[in-house]
Amino acid sequence: MSEQPTADHPHPWRALVGRSTDDSPALTTGSGTRTGRGPADGPISWRTLHDDATRVALALADVGVTAGDRVGVVLPTGRELAACLFAIGRIGAVAVLADPRLGTRQLDRALRRAGLDRLIGTPAAARAARVRKWAPKRYVAGTPGGKPFSTAQRRLLGLRGSYPELVAHGEELLAGGASLPAEPEPGADALVVFHATGSTRPSGVVYSHATLAAMLDAARRVLPFGPDRGVIAAFAPAALLALGAGAPAVIPAAGRSGRLDAGELAAAARRLPNAVLSLTPAQVASVLESADALGDDDRRALLTIGSVAVGGAPVTVDELARLSNLLGTRDVHAPYGLAGALPLTDITLDELIEAESTRAAGSGTCVGRPLPGVEIAIAPHDPDAAPARSADDLATEAGVSGEVWGSAPHIRDRYLLPAAEQARAQMSAGWHRTGDTGHVDAAGRLWLTGRRGSEITPPGSVLEPVAIELAARGVRGVAKACAVGIGPRGRQVLAVAVEPTPAARGRGASRGASRGRPAGRPALAGPALASLVTRAVGDVTDVAVGAVVVLDPIPVDVRYGSQVQREAVSAAIESLVTGPGRAGRRGRTTLKR
Known part of the structure; x- marks a missing residue:
């Protein structure tokens, strides 16, 4: 296509x-100021x-x-x-x-x-x-x-x-x-x-x-970048898209694990005024955390940013609204797409606020309507059945839940696979299987609820994780959250892992905090935090939370620094509740059902 x-x-x-x-x-990397971390080879004309x-x-x-x-x-x-x-x-x-x-x-x-x-x-x-x-x-x-x-x-x-x-x-x-x-x-x-x-x-x-050219066109439908309007590429690969469209780009200096200091973002805005900004949810969080230290000059520089796109993982309305206030713009977007199909849909902050006002419990997160030229369809599936393989299995009507498929001129041409696997992949020619699960509502908006294979299956129920995670992230002191099922399929216990914000980390969010537990090792959350997370999750599901676990940090992908690695989280929690070396076994756990 x-x-x-x-x-x-x-x-x-x-x-x-x-x-x-x-x-x-044309391209400026690093700011050479403040933290001094990240690339610093300056501008190239x-x-x-x-x-x-x-x-x-x-x-x-x-x-x-x-x-x-x-x-x-x-x-x-x-x-x-x-x-x-x-x-x-x-x-x-x-x-x-x-x-x-x-x-x-x-x-x-x-x-x-x-x-x-x-x-x-x-x-x-x-x-x-x-x-x-x-x-x-x-x-x-x-x-x-x-x-x-x-x-x-x-x-x-x-x-x-x-x-x-x-x-x-x-x-x-x-x-x-x-x-x-x-x-x-x-x-x-x-x-x-x-x-x-x-x-x-x-x-x-x-x-x-041709597909790359079409992808450039699709990206510019979300953010209006071009020769007269550059890109601040906090998400660095966005700089390559900008250059391909003849738009100047600045890559601000990033800290450890892709963190972005608000002062570094202000320095980038001074180098490229009236630019559009591309960043990840993890970078949004770090900018908001560090914004209190900004001076008046930095705050004025941030107000020159005209449009914003936050992509790579679900982001909350509260985070987008706070970012909007900091930058002084309502032109804040949360587009949805993935490698091979980027972007597919788009939603603005105001549209997200409207969608959230009508969101049903467990609906997940709204990622907006398809961009022009994009078609979204749903492959209904049973979690225990084989995935759909062709367009004949797809549904386009509202309310059908299943795996999200997308079709557009900028969909990848093919996968780089061995011949046998390539033949199977081409059965869905013209469509891209996202691996994400969700549904389209009556207003034509796509809602994401999880990933295929990430379903949590307590007795008599099937839960999708995204709504649970968004609810947990709404708790004060929680930076990231991941919901997983522990135990054999059909008899799983719902467990929620949370990563504390820097402020909460300092207060000691887990029972093991005072004993100097090493980073990355899980610990049961303290009573106060566990109660708050359990209460928040109770607003989106009737299934009881078996355990709230502090995992600091929650493992994420290397590309966006925002996509939670569920298998690693599940293994960490299982090792906590079943003992070392027993993760993945189908034995009894100490979790509450």
Whole structure:
């Protein structure tokens, strides 16, 4: 269902060429102020980005990279990643993008399956690529301190060259009259993106040039970014979308685990006034936590932000409303989408407030109506039955609950899978199975209730977790929450894990807090907190809460820092209530039914 690039969303390379003589900043990473944490390589102009990308493209073509070759890119979001992605796409090769934060094990699974011809990565990635045989030919970027590698280091890493050497070689080729090959066809593969959640196998989604162009168009329907309005990309990958549309981007310096200090956000707003802002729910929470320390100048800078999108996980009305007050704008969006289908729906703060006023108990969270060109359908399912496989199994009428499927011009073209698995996946051609569960209401709004497989099954009932988690997060002192079922299916006990806010952490939220329990180890919540969470959850379900557990931190994904890893939470709680080494066994627990 891909469409061809049009004047509304041209090939990203053309957007770069259109600003090739512009000396204004294209991408700025880090602020160089306050915490000093995160990337700090400063601004790169449009002219320099275009020149670097052109030279890397010429160099790669000269050393034998041709249309269709897969080039792995394992770099943090920044100037080198941006130039490499533009260059690889321009010569018709396929960039295979894997977040370095996935870790070696997940990267190994992903990149081995990708069948790479070459790899451009960090020194650590280059080292792993040689040991694990990810790619026969390797180039390194981000050399320590900007110093070139010694001959011994190059031999150890098995390097063919470095990013600066690719740029220099391209400069020589350009001086000699070399030119770029013809642009790739719109339907040709452009990008493979690997993502992973929890312990699952990394999933590779394949995009054509046309699909990427359509995704840019869809993103701009949520946030009005473009050449005249830039993006503050607290969620760093949004910077790549911005550059593809010819929009300048600033990536504010982030702290540990992706936390975003409100002062760093203000510094980014000063660098790029009247911008749109993209951030995750975890970053919203950290901005709100640190806002009290802002001075008058910082608060005035934040008021220049015009529009906001918060994506990656459910976010509460209270959090969005507080963010809206801090930034002085009501143009706050909470779009819904996922890797391979981003975005699908959108909802504004005011629309969310209206939806919440009519929300039935247990309805989950409203993520709005489908964007233009997007179709949402529901695959009804029994938790114990096999999932739907084709469009013939889908329902579009209101009130049907099940797995959410989406169809749109910007849906990924396919998955990167072995032939047998690819054939099964293509049974749903034109549709993307999200894995999320929910329903569409009579007003055409999509409500999410959980993930397929995350259902909690106490005797005589089936619970979805999202409504329970939102209720628990509404309790003062709770930053994150995760609801899981403990015990055998059909006889499970409802348990709620909570992560305390910094203020509550200081007060000691669990019974074990005073004994210095290590971070990440579960502990039963203290009586006061347990009572508040139990009472809040009681407003959305009649099923009794068997235990409230403090888990600090609650494990989340590496990409958004917001998507709770339910399997890890469940294992942690089971280890607490059944004893070490017994998690997952179908024995008795100490939880209340």
